[in-house]
Amino acid sequence: MDSDNQHGKRLPGDVTYKGLHEGGSRPVRPGLTLIASSLCIFVVQLDFLAMNLALPRMASDLGTSVTDLQWVISGYMLALAAALIPGGRLGDILGRRRMLGIGLVIFSLCSLGAGLASTSGAVIVMRIAQGAGAGVLFPLAIAVITDAYPPERTMRAIGNAYGIGALALALGPVFGGGVTELLSWRVVFFVNVPIGAVAIVMVLAGVRESRDTTVPRSVDLPGLATVTLGIAAVTLTVDRLRTWPAGLTAGVATAGGLLLIGFVMRERVARWPLVALDLFRNRPFLIITLMATVANVALIVSTYGVTVYLQQVTGRTPLDAGGVFLAVSVAAGVAAPLSGPIGERFDVPRTMSVMTLVGSAGLFLVSLGGSLWSYVPGLALIGFGYGMGWTMGSSGTQSVVPPSRVGQASGVELAIVIGIAGICVASAATLIEIRAATTGLARAIEEVLRWIAVGSAVAAVALGVVATRVTPPTQAPGAPR
Known part of the structure; x- marks a missing residue:
């Protein structure tokens, strides 16, 4: 790694860096940065998990159907997926602190707007804008941690942030079901406002501005448009797979694919690309991202399947199902902070492979x-194994790219991991529906x-073998060997 990627001398209570900040080296408060990042991850995950259980009551109050209100979830995920890559890179170009604050403001104000909305259309519009805000703040929440901590402490800090964020896994279903039942679905939106306000204060107080000083403050607008529209089209196709005619589905999917091909072609010739394609020649980055994708696909699909099983097969209420699901969320909450010290001590790709096998x-x-x-106990193993694999994806990819490009790397990794998981959970839902017609829901x-389970185990072993052959052992700088 070149000299621009090294940290400067550390002052008591502060960390300073060279070459990545405007105005030279200035102190940053890692503790406040960690709090701000943790709140960002927490509020995004809590919002999504809680909102699923609020839909039936929301539909009743707004005089519409749950099916029509699926856009409250789908529109949010569509905007989130489309904004991840642009959001991460815009932070690198325009300033990570600035863009993180903008993402938080958009997310919080749109949460307030959705909570105050009186029509289903207004709620959906606010949710789409809220998803775009989440897509900006989520990758930058990871990038500012990488900026605030020295290399030997980065993985542990990211693990701690995900550990705090993992509390949302436990609170989300219980909070969404309980608050909607006892108070109102609007409270699920309103709670984001004070959390977002505290996060904004933490960002202003403790996060230092940083960006990629090797590129000008200009944005590749054609690349931004093609990647955003391409991901949006593909995500929309997956979401509407079971409701659209086959011709329309194929047409939108083809358009999305062509836009993404156009994005790659544009980035190859752009002087200052939104995503430098040499990132995909970084073998450790690719291996870790693929492993995180396997873990997250398995975690998200199992979450969906178990939630449906507990409520529609065993007949449990949403609140009871949320109680059983605590086994997953508590285990994931334990795994996230442990991923840091484990990743510092052991090789990351091979550790991710073992953890994915535990989850499987x-x-x-x-x-x-x-x-x-x-x-x-099976749910606990799912949360611990797959949860650690997912967390190590974010911290591991940050450790194998230059600090100047951590926002871009975070956005690309999250877009791949979250986007493919979304496609797979939609496919799994369709497959369950088809199989249930002949075998029954429980067996399907x-x-x-x-x-x-079997597929994730096979993929983990295969990727572990590939990692052994094509990548050197990857550990956080300064870790014992």
Whole structure:
């Protein structure tokens, strides 16, 4: 790594860096940066998980159907996926602190607007804008941690941020179901406002401005347009797969694919590309991103399948299902902060491979059905194994790219990991629906979960072998060897 990527001398209570900040080296407060980043991750995950359980009551109050209101979820995810890559790179170009603050303001104000909205259309518009804000702030929440900590402490700090964010996994279903039942679905939106306000204060107080000083403050607008529209079209196709005619689905999917091809061609000739394509020649980055994708696909699909199973097969209420699901969220909350010290001590890709195998063992146990005595331990293994694999993806990719490009790397990694997971969960939902018509819902879910368990195990082993052959051992700088 060249001299521009090294950290400067550390002052008591502060960290300074060379070559990445405007106005030379100035102190930054890592603790406040960590709090701000953790709040960003927490509020995005809490909002998404809680909102799913609020839809039925929201539809009733607004005089519409749950099906029509699916755009509250779908529109949000569409905008989130489309904004991840542009959001991360815009932070590198225009300033990570500035863009993180803008993302938080958009997210918080649109949450307030959605909570005050009186029509379903207004709620959907606010949710789409809120998703765009989330797509900007999410990758930059990781990038500012990388900027605030020395290399030997970065993985641990990112793990701690995800650990705090993982509390949303536990609180989301219980909060969404409980608050909607006892108070109002509007509270699910309103709670984002004070959390977002505190996060903004933390950003202003503790996050130092940083950007990629090797590029000018100019944005590749053609690249920005093509990647945003391309990802949006592909994501929209996946979301509407079961409702659109085949011709329309194929047309929009083709348009999205062509836009993404056009984006790659544009980035190859752009003087200052939005995404430098040499990132994909970084073998450790690619291996870690693929492993994180496998872990996240398995985690998201299993979350969907288990949630449906607990409510529609076993007949539990949303609140009861959320209680059972605590096994996943608590285990993931334990795994996230542990991922830092483990990643510092052991090789990241191979550790991710082992953790994915742990998650697949738990998912296979869950796929067998049975009583809670076997179901809950399986859920705990899912949360711990897949959760650590997902967390290590963010911290691991940050450790193998230059500090000047951490925003871009975070946005690309998250776009791949989240985007493919979205495609897979939509495909799994369709497959469960098809299989349920002949085998029954319980068996259909169990079969899909079993296939995911076996598939993730095979992928983990294969990627582990590839990592051994094509990449050197990757550890955080300064870790014991």
